[in-house]
Amino acid sequence: MNQVEITSLLLNQAISVFEEWLSMRGMSGETMRGYLVDINQFNRWMTSKSNSPVLVDAITVRHVEEFVSYLANERGCKPRTVNRKINALSTFFQCMKKKRILSENPLEDFERVKVPDSERIYLNxxxxxxxxxxxxxxxxxxxxxxxxxxxxxxxxxxxxxxxxxxxxxxxxxxxxxxxxxxxxxxxxxxxxxxxxxxxxxxxxxxxxxxxxxxxxxxxxxxxxxxxxxxxxxxxxxxxxxxxxxxxxxxxxxxxxxxxxxxxxxxxxxxxxxxxxxxxxxxxxxxxxxxxxxxxxx
Missing domain, CATH: 1.10.443.10 (Intergrase catalytic core)
Structure with missing residues (x-):
């Protein structure tokens, strides 16, 4: 019974688990805030797309690929910003795996967006x-x-x-x-x-x-x-x-x-x-x- 309840965890409930996990790891307040902003954006996008609350175990790599496309094409996010959000999602799924809410991290081998050299600014x-x-x-x-x-x-x-x-x-x-x-x-x-x-x-x-x-x-x-x-x-x-x-x-x-x-x-x-x-x-x-x-x- 417990396994069914854990597996059927809603994404917004899982975010609360994630926040507690980040806090237990000694994350700074600013780092935690950044992770949670990105995860909550993904939650809003998934909820809007599904027109209903989303189960964590229903999220697939395809969903994340579509989210990345949305960020790049509709929101106009730069590659570095997109990669930051992918990293936040990967850390979220890593937490879900460690908490045995998911058996695998679907983003373990997810490729990041290539960052053009021109985007890297340095000062002499x-x-x-x-x-x-x-x-x-x-x-x-x-x-x-x-x-x-x-x-x-x-x-x-x-x-x-x-x-x-x-x-x-x-x-x-x-x-x-x-x-x-x-x-x-x-x-x-x-x-x-x-x-x-x-x-x-x-x-x-x-x-x-x-x-x-x-x-x-x-x-x-x-x-x-x-x-x-x-x-x-x-x-x-x-x-x-x-x-x-x-x-x-x-x-x-x-x-x-x-x-x-x-x-x-x-x-x-x-x-x-x-x-x-x-x-x-x-x-x-x-x-x-x-x-x-x-x-x-």
Missing amino acids: REEVEAIIQAIDHPVLHYFAMTMAYTGLRVNECINLTLHDVNLEDGYIQVINGKGGKNRTVPMSDRLKSQLQTYLKFHRPKTDSLFFFALKKTGTVSDQYVNRILKEACKKAGITKHVTSHILRHSFASYLVKKDTHVAVIQRLLGHASVKTTSVYLHVHPNNLKEAVNQIDF
Whole structure:
């Protein structure tokens, strides 16, 4: 009887199970929110398509393929956005399998959408410096600098507390990053010096424990960060569509150009797999020519 009840679980009921499972795994609030937004969108689409509540075990790969087509063709979602939603669904079905609600994860081998190289935006050294210098707001100026010099995710940077930034020994402790993981990121001597200046002269007087704190709110929002970056790009004459995540991309891209080992970049970025880091290993045709010119058998 129990097996029948479990197998016949409705999708909206399964989402509640999924939310609890994510919470038990120590997922950050922002990561959980992202997963749930994507899963609930799929639930609304399936319910509308079926004109009735949907059973989890009735969902097929074909349904997901049609959902992907809907996202790309009707909603105009970019490949990266589509892939994020596929990843959320795959994690959802992984949970269903672990909870024995489903016997298999139907998306285990589901192919992701190819991301065109043109969609990956990176900034060179001069562009990063120009953007940082164009940010007049003192807190956001050092916030952007920290992202660019450490590769932290925007929410990791937002959630830094005064205790997480060790200016004496020169490292940042990321607590409960993506996937609920902690990691230590060393600071360059330049960033260490700049953040000492920030604390001494520019951080507003506030009771907030957040390292980057506005006097009014005691924290910083990702929307505000992206707005300031957009204004800075306009001021610096940079036409690329720059978001906070592009600073992280540029950090990784710059390390690749400096021949930093991919495993080191993986650790700094907090990626669970080198496969995730490999998207930054883009190769310019000039690099290929330089490589073959080194051969002297």
